[in-house]
Amino acid sequence: DGGxxxxxxxxxxxxxxxVTLSCEQNLNHDAMYxxxxxxxxxxxxxxxxxxxxDFQKGDIAEGYSVSREKKESFPLTVTSAQKNPTxxxxxxxxxxxxxxxxxxxxxxxxxxx
Amino acid sequence: xKEVEQNSGPLSVPEGAIASLNCTYSDRVSxxxxxxxxxxxxxxxxxxxxxxxxxxxDGRFTAQLNKASQYVSLLIRDSQPSDSATYLxxxxxxxxxxxxxxxxxxxxxxxx
Numbered sequence: 426d427g428g429x430x431x432x433x434x435x436x437x438x439x440x441x442x443x444v445t446l447s448c449e450q451n452l453n454h455d456a457m458y459x460x461x462x463x464x465x466x467x468x469x470x471x472x473x474x475x476x477x478x479d480f481q482k483g484d485i486a487e488g489y490s491v492s493r494e495k496k497e498s499f500p501l502t503v504t505s506a507q508k509n510p511t512x513x514x515x516x517x518x519x520x521x522x523x524x525x526x527x528x529x530x531x532x533x534x535x536x537x538x
Numbered sequence: 539x540k541e542v543e544q545n546s547g548p549l550s551v552p553e554g555a556i557a558s559l560n561c562t563y564s565d566r567v568s569x570x571x572x573x574x575x576x577x578x579x580x581x582x583x584x585x586x587x588x589x590x591x592x593x594x595x596d597g598r599f600t601a602q603l604n605k606a607s608q609y610v611s612l613l614i615r616d617s618q619p620s621d622s623a624t625y626l627x628x629x630x631x632x633x634x635x636x637x638x639x640x641x642x643x644x645x646x647x648x649x650x
Contacts, residue, residue, distance in 0.1 A: 527638055531581050
């Protein structure tokens with residue numbers, strides 16, 4: 426089945442540790458996105474990529490990093506510089522046409538130990 | 539003015555009634571509009587796309603778009619308790635860098 430797979434479902438981070446969230450899609454979508462959602466809040470864009478080997482900062486990129494070495498994969502690293510990483514992280518993808526909606530994975534819930 | 543604005547609710551509707559969710563947006567030339575449903579603790583799920591003025595129906599859901607008033611709405615007929623969720627309006631803004639922008643969401647509760 427075509428879809429977006431995020432792993433792990435739950436992740437715990439220790440102080441000073443970097444952690445990486447995985448996002449893989451088999452929808453042949455060109456564009457991929459990472460959002461952060463805090464309880465009772467809307468979605469905030471962290472990073473996005475419209476093509477392999479290229480990505481742009483979103484509204485809250487500080488403390489995060491990404492790579493896009495393959496079309497199918499867009500991993501997000503939450504670095505130790507992100508002082509408040511506890512949140513629900515959502516990966517999305519969309520087709521190349523300008524009017525396409527985004528489709529979401531099931532999300533990763535990150536907490537601090 | 540926020541780029542995409544929704545009333546955060548909560549909106550409470552009796553079972554079987556029509557739930558009406560509203561969204562306004564700032565970019566006059568936007569062409570693509572979407573409604574997502576998000577259950578508590580889950581990821582958003584696309585339920586409607588609309589691109590032209592007027593109504594678009596899909597089962598119990600109707601999306602309404604009025605570009606002149608910069609207004610898009612979602613009607614849910616014969617509301618069921620399973621419709622209780624947060625509904626996110628999303629708009630592809632054209633001005634500046636083209637991007638999909640989400641509203642804060644409206645929390646809907648259907649009371650049996």
